[in-house]
Amino acid sequence: MVGSFSICSRMPSVCVNCVPSSFNPSRRLALFTLTTVFLIGIIYIGLFVVLTNERAIPQSPFFGAKESTWLRADGNTIETATALEMPTVADEKLLDWVKNDKRRMLHVVYRVGDLDKTIKFYTECLGMKLLRKRDIPEEGYSNAFLGYGPEESNFSVELTYNYGVDKYDIGTGFGHFGVAVEDVAKTVDLIRQKGGKVTREPGPVDGGSTKTAIIEDPDGYKFELLERGLTLEPLCQVMLRVGDLDRAINFYKKAFGMEILRKSDNPEYKNTVAIMGYGPEDKSTVLELTYNYGVTEYDKGNGYAQIAIGTNDVYKTAEAIKKFGGVIALEPGPLPILNTKITACLDPDGWKSVFVDNVDLLKELE
Numbered sequence: 001m002v003g004s005f006s007i008c009s010r011m012p013s014v015c016v017n018c019v020p021s022s023f024n025p026s027r028r029l030a031l032f033t034l035t036t037v038f039l040i041g042i043i044y045i046g047l048f049v050v051l052t053n054e055r056a057i058p059q060s061p062f063f064g065a066k067e068s069t070w071l072r073a074d075g076n077t078i079e080t081a082t083a084l085e086m087p088t089v090a091d092e093k094l095l096d097w098v099k100n101d102k103r104r105m106l107h108v109v110y111r112v113g114d115l116d117k118t119i120k121f122y123t124e125c126l127g128m129k130l131l132r133k134r135d136i137p138e139e140g141y142s143n144a145f146l147g148y149g150p151e152e153s154n155f156s157v158e159l160t161y162n163y164g165v166d167k168y169d170i171g172t173g174f175g176h177f178g179v180a181v182e183d184v185a186k187t188v189d190l191i192r193q194k195g196g197k198v199t200r201e202p203g204p205v206d207g208g209s210t211k212t213a214i215i216e217d218p219d220g221y222k223f224e225l226l227e228r229g230l231t232l233e234p235l236c237q238v239m240l241r242v243g244d245l246d247r248a249i250n251f252y253k254k255a256f257g258m259e260i261l262r263k264s265d266n267p268e269y270k271n272t273v274a275i276m277g278y279g280p281e282d283k284s285t286v287l288e289l290t291y292n293y294g295v296t297e298y299d300k301g302n303g304y305a306q307i308a309i310g311t312n313d314v315y316k317t318a319e320a321i322k323k324f325g326g327v328i329a330l331e332p333g334p335l336p337i338l339n340t341k342i343t344a345c346l347d348p349d350g351w352k353s354v355f356v357d358n359v360d361l362l363k364e365l366e
Contacts, residue, residue, distance in 0.1 A: 091323070098257040098320045102312050102358060103278055105285045107145065107156040108177070108238050109305040109354075112219045113166035115142055118159055121218055122146050125191045126179055128235075131156060140164075148234045151365055155235045155285040160305070168219065171301025173351075175290060176214065176222035178237025184211045184227040191215050202227075219303065232283050238307060239288035242349045243296035245272050247325075248289050251348055252276050255324040256309070261286060298349075306344070306352040310361060314343040317355045321345045330354075340364050 087095075112118045122128040123146070131151055133144040140163045147156030157177070181187045184202040192198055199222070200214035211227040224237065242248040252258045258276040265272045270293040277286035287307070311317045314332040321343075322328060329352060330344035341357040 094316075094320050094323060095254060097316060098254065101257060101317070102310065103257055104310045105155055105238075105278065105287070106151070106308040106310050106356060106361070107147075107158045108307050109158040109160060110221065111160045111162060111165070111168050111303050111305065113161070113168065114218065115144055115159060115161035117218050119144055119146065121194065121196065122157070125187075125194050125196055126223070127181075128157075149232075152362065155233060157235070158308075168303035169299075169301035170220055170303040171299040173241050173298030173300045173349075174221075174304040175239030175241055175288070176224045176237070177235070178224045178226055178239070178288070180226050180228040180231050180234045180236050182227070182229070184213050184225050187225055188213050188215065221303070228282070233285055236281070236285055237288050238285070239290060240349075240351055241290045241292060241295070241298050242351075243291070243298070244348070245274055245289060245291035247348050248291075249274050249276065251325050252287065252289075255321045255326050255345075255347075256353075258287065300350065306354050308354045308356055310358045311355045312358055314341045314355050314357050318343045318345070334360075338364060 119130055119133075123130060128146040128148060131145040131147055133142070135142040141160055142163075143158055143160045145151060145156045145158050147154050188198055188202050197216040198213065199216055200212070202211055202213040202225075204211050213225045215223050215225065217223065224239075226236070249260055249263075253260065253276075258278060261275045261277055261281050263272070263274045272291045272293075274289045275281060275286050276289065277284055318328055318332045325348055327346040328343065329346050330342065332341065332343035334341050338360075340360040340363075342354055344352060344354045346352055
């Protein structure tokens with residue numbers, strides 16, 4: 001048809017027999033060539049700018065992301081943004097194993113300057129029980145376990161006293177421990193009578209109805225008292241501050257197998273909080289992760305040490321931690337003398353955790 005043309009089904013380009021007589025191939029070809037040269041020039045300029053700029057910041061080696069590189073003209077490489085990769089069958093199996101592993105938060109470890117004084121404060125003011133105490137003179141320290149129930153089923157605190165050290169720097173990263181009590185006001189009065197320090201008087205949290213208060217123990221560790229009914233686990237929270245909340249949630253879900261129980265953004269306090277754990281918040285101890293707007297790093301001090309978590313297999317646990325973004329601080333294996341198998345790791349913010357073999361722990365507690 002005059003004035004029209006079509007693409008010939010036999011050829012990948014325009015068929016000569018199908019081109020109208022009015023078509024000027026020379027002029028069209030020249031225009032096409034100029035346009036192509038112009039676009040190629042733009043692309044090369046863009047690549048030159050990218051490749052000569054500063055090197056990209058390497059991303060954390062989290063599951064689902066893979067680093068890619070560009071080769072520069074001078075032979076050096078430059079990292080680009082991470083690219084998503086699909087999980088392998090082995091990755092999925094490891095995730096399933098972590099999720100189904102028999103895990104429970106066992107105890108939290110921190111250092112105190114006077115062991116007997118702290119034990120007295122916790123038992124008389126907070127109602128804890130001394131579960132066990134031991135002295136290790138050959139290693140220069142003593143420790144004590146306190147809590148509201150047997151270690152086989154309840155969370156506890158492990159206090160460590162190092163010979164000759166009577167003061168520690170708590171730092172800015174550690175937040176508080178949470179303790180559920182039946183009457184916050186009554187507990188605060190008792191603590192004040194015993195010489196304890198009250199840093200926030202009893203009252204409802206802004207925007208909520210739960211009555212709380214904050215007190216400090218003899219070493220300056222903060223405890224948030226939460227008014228609740230009778231609960232199986234009064235020692236209910238460990239709060240730590242993190243520099244990237246989404247990164248932390250991703251790590252604790254995949255490497256630790258925790259569930260995110262709730263998450264809240266609090267513009268009035270300029271923070272976002274995520275509650276994570278292995279069971280319901282009102283029946284088990286949870287990890288409270290707090291991100292303060294614009295703060296990416298914290299001073300961890302030298303007082304707070306670590307959380308201990310039970311597992312059925314410390315070797316497989318270490319494998320998952322490495323795979324999903326953690327750093328192994330102590331390779332899995334049995335401890336000298338005790339023979340209890342453990343492994344220790346650091347999360348992306350540098351907080352330390354220790355995983356303990358469930359069977360070995362029960363033998364240790366016998």
